[in-house]
Amino acid sequence: MLSRLARPVLPIKVSSRTSPSRPATASATEPSPFSPHSKMADTLVLRGTMRGHFDVVTAIAAPIDNSDMIVSSSRDKSVLVWQLTKDAPAAAVDGSGGGSSYGVPRRRLTGHSHFVQDVVLSSDGQFALSGSWDGDLRLWDLSTGVTTRRFTGHTKDVLSVAFSVDNRQIVSASRDRTIKLWNTLGECKYTIQDADAHTNWVSCVRFSPNALSPNIISGSWDRTVKVWNLTNCKLRSTLAGHSGYVNTVAVSPDGSLCASGGKDGVTLLWDLAEGKRLYSLDAGAIIHALCFSPSRYWLCAATQESVKIWDLESKSVVQDLKPEATATKNQMLYCTSLTWSADGSTLFTGYTDGAIRVWEIRY
Known part of the structure; x- marks a missing residue:
């Protein structure tokens, strides 16, 4: 069954998710240049709302083939597999409160005993990988909804997980301050916990999609981003500049850039090859998740206040997205996770009220 995970594949996507207190970039086996295609006239409009989770949506992942499905994780301890209807309303099959005009939950994956903090998809879209505050990772066969592997070894909450481009390797980050590299059989091949390791919670971890320079990129509550050589798990560079904890990191589609954000409300852009800071973008509020557009x-x-979209060529805000309401009875309403569809036409945003709000490009 897991042989499907081991074959070479086409590009994987980046997803990004909520900060732990409260992602895979689009790439090919030969990365294409990350060149600007934005049109300032393009705007995002709210297309629909998907309801099925009962608590904060912590992560969203979309398949690279642009098929009509996504997966999401939540503090309700579940992973949902969604069918995107896009037009007609339909009823959910699991009694979660019905569907919406954009998508319905078709399968609820349960087994974790605590918050599910992160979820990613294999590049063929047949498997999901989740990480939970119960300390485990789980590999799910989406055709059956069954856990095919449990990954045990972290001593505290798992905060982030990722697949390598070829799906042969898995990386996880934890509140135990370690990063673990696994194979798909659930065997831990290496644990980063030496003198160069993070000195606080490791909140986010990603693989670089650049096959010519295979790296692991991690962000931590020690206020740093670290770049690790995938071949030997040795430190390549430490990227320092944040004045508060780092919640999230995202890697550009060609693997040349990294963006990081967190408590200080500032997004820092880094050149991964040179290991140096390029510039900063002020979000003005705590940053929970980041993602690059694939197109x-x-x-x-x-x-904490809105979804900000920057044009990286002009370094200006293209749009500032806010939902129809800003608060619920029990909590403030804000975005905690987000990801793009593979073609870059649709932005999926997860919120504290358990809903996924869907935005589409209007040309």
């Missing part, structure tokens, strides 16, 4: 020179940030 435009845009960077999106889920913040």
